[in-house]
Amino acid sequence: MNARADNGLFRWRHACERAALMCAVACAIAIALPTFWLSLASAAFVLCWLAAAPWPQTRVLLAHNRWAQAALALSLWLLLSACWSPLPWEQALRAVWPYRKLLLLIALMAILRDPKWGWRMLYGFLGGFALLLGLSYAQALGFAPPNRWHTPSGYTSHIAYSTMLAFVTWATVWLASAEPRRRRLWLGYAAAAATNLFFINTGRTGQAVFLLLLLLHAAHAFYQRWRWRGIGLTALLGASLAALLFVSSPTFRARTVEGLGDIERAQAGEVNTSLAYRLDFWRNTVELAQTHPWLGGGIGSYAPEYATLAARHGWIGARVSHNPHSEYLLIWHQSGAIGLALLLLLGWAHARENRRLSPPVSQIAQGFLILVGVAALFNSILYDHQDGHFYVIIAAALWSAGRSSPASRHPVP
Numbered sequence: 001m002n003a004r005a006d007n008g009l010f011r012w013r014h015a016c017e018r019a020a021l022m023c024a025v026a027c028a029i030a031i032a033l034p035t036f037w038l039s040l041a042s043a044a045f046v047l048c049w050l051a052a053a054p055w056p057q058t059r060v061l062l063a064h065n066r067w068a069q070a071a072l073a074l075s076l077w078l079l080l081s082a083c084w085s086p087l088p089w090e091q092a093l094r095a096v097w098p099y100r101k102l103l104l105l106i107a108l109m110a111i112l113r114d115p116k117w118g119w120r121m122l123y124g125f126l127g128g129f130a131l132l133l134g135l136s137y138a139q140a141l142g143f144a145p146p147n148r149w150h151t152p153s154g155y156t157s158h159i160a161y162s163t164m165l166a167f168v169t170w171a172t173v174w175l176a177s178a179e180p181r182r183r184r185l186w187l188g189y190a191a192a193a194a195t196n197l198f199f200i201n202t203g204r205t206g207q208a209v210f211l212l213l214l215l216l217h218a219a220h221a222f223y224q225r226w227r228w229r230g231i232g233l234t235a236l237l238g239a240s241l242a243a244l245l246f247v248s249s250p251t252f253r254a255r256t257v258e259g260l261g262d263i264e265r266a267q268a269g270e271v272n273t274s275l276a277y278r279l280d281f282w283r284n285t286v287e288l289a290q291t292h293p294w295l296g297g298g299i300g301s302y303a304p305e306y307a308t309l310a311a312r313h314g315w316i317g318a319r320v321s322h323n324p325h326s327e328y329l330l331i332w333h334q335s336g337a338i339g340l341a342l343l344l345l346l347g348w349a350h351a352r353e354n355r356r357l358s359p360p361v362s363q364i365a366q367g368f369l370i371l372v373g374v375a376a377l378f379n380s381i382l383y384d385h386q387d388g389h390f391y392v393i394i395a396a397a398l399w400s401a402g403r404s405s406p407a408s409r410h411p412v413p
Helices: 002-030 035-052 055-064 066-084 089-111 115-141 158-178 180-199 204-226 228-248 250-267 274-289 302-313 327-354 361-378 385-401
Strands: none
Touching: 002 035, 002 089, 002 115, 002 385, 035 089, 035 385, 055 066, 055 089, 066 089, 066 327, 089 385, 115 158, 115 180, 115 385, 158 180, 158 204, 158 361, 158 385, 180 204, 180 250, 204 228, 204 250, 204 361, 228 250, 250 274, 274 302, 274 327, 302 327, 327 361, 327 385, 361 385
């Protein structure tokens, strides 16, 4: 009787774990879809994961994997910072909620033991993003209505769109080099993504980070062959590529000129453009963070402290910030230098895991981490709903896919 019950429990948990894995693929697809679908897929994943109860695997993961340990440590410290938050307890806990995605990362890693599921998640994301890319082209050509931001970025903001677009371009180039049977598919996808990135997309973050990835890769290759002369060649290549884009792409040229103009006006004391607002937010956030540098002001403290600062200076409207648009500054302000150190530890541990992956996933994952790390300078990557899910879901997928052996590194979904 007990053996029959144990066998039934095993089958139940196995079925729930498989359902959780299918929901993980659905989460990857839904990253590029409207927010409702991503929330629905992630909620379904959590329910199936809890039903599968993979507690032994989770304990082993947390005992041996420093990346998972760093994610847990950061999430616990952010939760602990609610103790000295100026907000009421219920509001402080709601302020912690956006960082639940760190626990989602651990949950995904605990069940992604078969690399096939990591590949399915990666391919699922690329498939879902293809719909968003097609919608972007349709909006640019006038075949689809504009979004609420009036940018050709589908149903998402141009900031999140450009970040994902840069990753898609980077990933498909590497997949084209590693999968001969699908090379034409990946090259076509990469060409469509790169064209959109520099000729249609209006997000500067994705453009800048993709150029940075290209130059870093070129610098590494050139340095190995020509040593320091290769670094000079990389600088020449970067200047030539930027000049070519400036001349050939009206969108790239307009956004570059606009950005330089915003910086000049900000230096002249004018705070009336998006970039000038960000520079102002960063400067003021550093000033506020220095009043409680080690422990921070507590989770959720940024908005009320900035409102007090704005009232003291008589700032109104767009000059009153609820978000510094920098994950590093937001973490430092709310959870202090300890929280910032844990965030950097998370990045270091992630980079350490990436070095253990097999190609081409190792190259894709290294580029992904650089992309997210640089984007977090200008955006609240972990805090924001779509960007945060993009990080944890794709990071977990690449970690799983890259652990396959060379003989089975490209399992067919």
